[in-house]
Amino acid sequence: MNKHAAFKTLVTDVERGDLAFPTSARVAMQVQQALNDADCDMATAARLVQAEPLLAARVVSMANSVAFNRSGREVTEVKTAVTRLGFKTVRSLAAALVTRQMAGVAGSDAEQQLAARLWEHTTHVASLAHVLARRVTHVDPDTAMFAGIVHEVGGFYLLSRGNDFPGLLDGGFDEWMDSGEMEVGRAVLKMLLVPEPVQQAVDAYFEGLLEIPSATLGDTLMLAEQLAPVRSPLHRRECDE
Template sequence: MNRVEAFRSIAEQAQRGELIFPTNVAASLKIQKVIDDPDCSLETASKLILTEPLLAARVVSVANSVAYNRFGGTVTNVRTAIPLLGFRTLHSIVASVVVRQISGMIIDPTLSAKAQKLWEHTAHVAALAHVIARRVSHVDPDTAMFAGVVHEVSGFYLLSRADHFPGLLDGELEEAAATFEASIGRAVLAKLMIPKPVTAAVESLWYGLRVMPPETLGDTLILANDLAKVASPLDLRSEASSQQDASEIDFAIGDGTLASILAESAEEVRSLTAALLG
């Protein structure tokens, strides 16, 4: 089976809803569904999160990041962390755990290394998107961070399936394979119940053009992706060219510039990235 045939096979399965996820993803999606309920209480959310140790640790870690804990003091438990974060940020953290769980299916060491680098890229994009949304594009920062967390979820899924299709992600993608990749991506995003505005932002990253200064959620995600210091190992561009492009991005924002805002926010980005990485 050649690469295009492999992509076609995976895409056809995805379109039928036959996505292969590890069993722990179902538990995380159940938590996500409960905390999305407007009537979900702090006590209910706390108890659910404590059933997943990795999720609980991530929630406390993000609550202690500079982005959320601006007034000092150490957050030591989930119940204290949730009000500080808010339920929308909590949704992003659950999504980050789901993404990691998908990559946990990977057996091949080379693919596993790619997944680790892809997660580093993802965490940095999510942190940058949060800052850019808050200080530049003025879209909702929590939604922007969530879009950053899930923007490569189709890549993680393909890496998890590549164990069964040797050579699937070697080299550049043919045009036909890239088309199938987008189809697979939409199916994965739908299965994970990603809201339509976020799905639209991810699709704009696949097909959109950079708009400067950014105005929409999609623009914010594209800029964060271009500025990420860790390039996606699945990006068709080389890491060197991606970083060169990023170094050339700057524009005026009020009395400052994008570069000055990023410099001022560097510790916030670093702290939030580290918290997401866990």
């Protein structure tokens, strides 16, 4: 099949809002959008988080983790948990939920295996980006983690649409790596209202422009991608098989 034509169709579908998300992912997207608004207050953020049980549970759980609960006082409700974590961390958790839910949309067993592998890769990149931001590039660690979470969101969308385009996921992913990843990824990131600095960082990752010494958010993402112990299953060329 003509994979390049299929990618253009995917981009068109994204641009006109033709995306199917589970309810939990839609609520998480609303949380992301609200937290991007400078006028959003803590009460509003907490109310939105409470509307999605999976996200609320994750927020409270992280607020009680060793990293955020240095006082030893356990949090039992969402508003205090959001206050303790801060908007950037909650936004990253919401993005992770959206991405994970997209992974769950994949249809066939083969697609689900690819999605599971891609999610494993994504979590490694996000964690490494957070560490590299603190120790190497000195950009905001939470933003770096967020960039790591969303950098493969176009790939998850590709897998969720595999059944609509027979043959799209067959063989290697040469066409995806050469152009589809950038075209579809940009469209999905824009649709999700991902902040512009993060979109620019993912663009730098798509283009592969790593600067030495590394000092930008894009550099952080590329370094994390290179160091990830699990390779993206969508970065497999025909000649690798």
